[in-house]
Amino acid sequence: MNSDWQPTASIDNLRRRAGIVADIRRFFAERSVLEVDMPVMSHCAVSDPFIDSIEVAYRAYPQAEAETLYLQSSPEYAMKRLLAAGSGAIYQLGKAFRNGEVGQRHNPEFCMLEWYRPGFDDQRLMDEVAALVEPILGLPPIERISYGELFERYLQIDPHRATATELAAEARRHLDVQMDDEDPDSWLNLLMSHVIEPRLAERGALFVCDYPASQAALAQVRKDHKGRPVAARFELFVNGIELANGYHELTDAAEQQRRLEADQRQRAALDLPQRPLEMRLVAALQQGLPDCAGVALGVDRLVMLALNTEQIGDVIAFPYPRA
Amino acid sequence: MANYSSNQFKNGLKVMIDGDPCTMVDVEFVKPGKGQAFTRVKLRNLLTGRIWERTFKSGDSVEGADVMDTDMEYSYYDGELWYFMDPSTFEQYGADENAVADAKKWLKEQDKVMVTLFNGNPISVTPANFVELEVVETDPGLKGDTAQGGSKPATLSTGAVVRVPLFINQGEILKIDTRTGEYVSRA
Numbered sequence: 001m002n003s004d005w006q007p008t009a010s011i012d013n014l015r016r017r018a019g020i021v022a023d024i025r026r027f028f029a030e031r032s033v034l035e036v037d038m039p040v041m042s043h044c045a046v047s048d049p050f051i052d053s054i055e056v057a058y059r060a061y062p063q064a065e066a067e068t069l070y071l072q073s074s075p076e077y078a079m080k081r082l083l084a085a086g087s088g089a090i091y092q093l094g095k096a097f098r099n100g101e102v103g104q105r106h107n108p109e110f111c112m113l114e115w116y117r118p119g120f121d122d123q124r125l126m127d128e129v130a131a132l133v134e135p136i137l138g139l140p141p142i143e144r145i146s147y148g149e150l151f152e153r154y155l156q157i158d159p160h161r162a163t164a165t166e167l168a169a170e171a172r173r174h175l176d177v178q179m180d181d182e183d184p185d186s187w188l189n190l191l192m193s194h195v196i197e198p199r200l201a202e203r204g205a206l207f208v209c210d211y212p213a214s215q216a217a218l219a220q221v222r223k224d225h226k227g228r229p230v231a232a233r234f235e236l237f238v239n240g241i242e243l244a245n246g247y248h249e250l251t252d253a254a255e256q257q258r259r260l261e262a263d264q265r266q267r268a269a270l271d272l273p274q275r276p277l278e279m280r281l282v283a284a285l286q287q288g289l290p291d292c293a294g295v296a297l298g299v300d301r302l303v304m305l306a307l308n309t310e311q312i313g314d315v316i317a318f319p320y321p322r323a
Numbered sequence: 324m325a326n327y328s329s330n331q332f333k334n335g336l337k338v339m340i341d342g343d344p345c346t347m348v349d350v351e352f353v354k355p356g357k358g359q360a361f362t363r364v365k366l367r368n369l370l371t372g373r374i375w376e377r378t379f380k381s382g383d384s385v386e387g388a389d390v391m392d393t394d395m396e397y398s399y400y401d402g403e404l405w406y407f408m409d410p411s412t413f414e415q416y417g418a419d420e421n422a423v424a425d426a427k428k429w430l431k432e433q434d435k436v437m438v439t440l441f442n443g444n445p446i447s448v449t450p451a452n453f454v455e456l457e458v459v460e461t462d463p464g465l466k467g468d469t470a471q472g473g474s475k476p477a478t479l480s481t482g483a484v485v486r487v488p489l490f491i492n493q494g495e496i497l498k499i500d501t502r503t504g505e506y507v508s509r510a
Contacts, residue, residue: 050359100330100360100381103352177378189358194378217357235356245356296356 004322008313017303017315020136024093024113024299027132033089033115038078040095045070045275046077047263048217052099053275054108070275071097074296075114076218077278080249083116083292084284091115093299105241107312107319111299118290122219122232122248125293126207129236129244133297137238137305139205144234146210146224151188154196159188160212160228167191185214201240209234218259219247236297238305246295253285324387329362329379337369337390340377344369344388344441354381369439369446388441395438397430405430407438407445418445428483429454429501450501455510456480458495461487477506 007014028035045053051073057066072078075092082090096112117125130142151159157170167187171177174195181187200206213221216231224230232248250256260277267274303315313319327336336347349365360381367374369390379385395407395416404417405427416438420427422445426436429450437449461477474486477497485499487506496510 048357050354050357101352101354102330103354106352106354175378176375178383179378179380186359189355190361190378193353193355193358193361194363215357242356 006322007317008311008319008322009315009317013303013307013309013315014317016307020303020306021093021299023136024132028091028115031089033091033117034087036075036079036082036087036090036092037094038072038075038082038092040072040097041069042072042078042278043069043276044077044278044280046073047260047267047275047277048073049263049266049270049272052273054097054099073098074112076294076296077281079114079116079294080281080289081284083118084287084289089115089117102320103312104310105301105304105312107300107316109320109323110312110316112296113299113302114294114296116249116292116294118292120248120293122209122234122246122293125246125248125295126209126234126236129207129246129295129297133205133236133238133243133302136302137205139238142205142207142236143203144207144209147208147212147230148210148224148228150196150208151191154199155191157191160230171195185212188212188215197237197240197242199240200237205236205238207234207236211235216250216259217247218250218256220250222248234295241301241305242298243301243305244295244297246293248293249289249291251285251289251291253282256285257282324389326384326386328384329381332362332364332379337388338366339386339388340366340368343371344390344446346390348374353378369441389443390446391440393438393440395436397432397434397436399432400427400430405448407436407448416440416445418448422446423448426450426501428481428504429456429499430481431456452500452502453498453507454501455496455498456483458487458491458493458497461491461493463492 041056053070053073056069056071058069059066074096079090093113095109097109101108148160151157155170164182164184164187167184171187171190210224210230211233213229213231216233219231219233221229222232234246235242236244264274264277300312300315304312307315309315327338332347332350334347334350338345345366345368347364348367351363353363354360362379363376365376393409395409398406398408404419405423407416426448434454435451438445439447456479458477459480462475473489475489476484477487477491478484485504485506498507498510500507
């Protein structure tokens with residue numbers, strides 16, 4: 001008898017998951033952060049070259065020619081449009097979708113918690129992330145370390161200055177990898193995810209901040225204490241697992257447009273699909289995005305950590321193979 | 324052979340790496356939120372036994388290896404090669420010392436084993452988890468000592484030496500776990 005009909009997560013785990021979701025909603029209600037529900041299906045797609053949106057075929061009537069829409073990979077663009085329209089502090093707890101992401105800690109549809117705080121910077125938002133996560137995971141106060149210090153400590157490399165060749169040589173000292181790439185960020189990501197992250201497992205929870213400016217995504221760029229340009233971006237790692245990614249948000253419309261177009265060029269260079277850019281985000285920034293910080297957190301992973309399980313299927317009733 | 328793309332990688336998949344057949348023993352999808360996706364694979368080289376990790380970019384593909392695990396019967400040893408017969412085709416395969424390796428300690432004629440063929444040639448031999456072999460030499464058994472304490476070496480018909488309880492006598496047939504090389508019980 002085939003057991004594919006059964007959930008992969010135990011009912012008890014799903015009960016505990018529901019408890020954590022209720023804790024999250026209570027946390028934001030107490031802080032008067034408004035819950036919002038952004039579209040899952042959009043006319044535009046995320047620009048990040050390494051996030052592949054899932055396409056859906058929308059038809060006006062069953063025989064009509066299909067219009068391609070995209071399942072959102074994060075509610076970020078829509079939430080920023082709402083912020084520019086004067087929403088004030090907002091959060092969303094809902095599904096996000098990413099093509100091809102299936103693994104021990106990945107499911108192509110997953111639960112993302114994303115929130116924005118007008119008037120906060122990345123430091124103050126890290127305080128709030130800690131206030132949410134520490135009680136759920138029973139953690140002591142979470143340490144902070146800069147991306148630069150992290151690479152210095154574990155690899156004796158300055159990630160802000162090292163060339164692609166130097167980084168490639170370092171990666172090959174640790175890993176058997178058949179890859180050629182002239183982009184230093186490719187090697188930094190590889191070193192981070194394959195060499196450093198596994199070693200962070202023993203350090204419990206850790207905020208990594210001040211990312212290289214080239215990895216700013218939608219964060220502001222500022223100078224660090226050594227005068228180097230760094231992204232006002234942080235990530236939270238717990239037991240070596242990437243749990244949250246936050247920014248002191250970029251509010252400059254022209255810079256936002258440049259970054260979207262740069263992503264599109266990189267996509268073309270890498271032979272990745274060209275998809276409609278969200279120019280309504282640029283328009284919203286022109287109107288005026290309040291100075292704010294925002295963060296996205298993987299709720300399935302949060303539950304995995306709280307329940308001390310190794311497989312995302314332990315906390316999702318029907319993951320991709322059974323969905 | 325077919326090519327396999329990184330999204331088809333899974334435990335047990337046999338692939339050619341740097342000219343050698345390898346089997347995947349662990350496959351992990353690694354994808355930072357903003358970075359490229361990778362597949363980290365723990366591989367075992369089927370010729371040398373070496374286990375190591377290799378990282379593949381998402382979308383990379385590798386050639387499959389023509390490797391087949393086949394149930395066979397051990398026939399005989401001619402002083403150079405160990406011969407095995409596929410009972411469905413009656414075809415004989417000669418395996419060298421390198422392929423037979425540790426399995427030779429447990430090979431009794433007509434016993435069933437698993438022979439791994441690469442391009443039709445045996446590259447490894449796996450005995451059944453449990454084999455029954457006769458004791459050809461051991462110190463005389465101690466009467467009454469059936470329960471506790473002590474062990475002694477016993478040489479089996481294949482030449483293997485295992486630790487057995489003191490009460491075991493020459494000529495007895497023993498059940499041995501080939502994965503640990505340990506005595507289990509009298510057969």
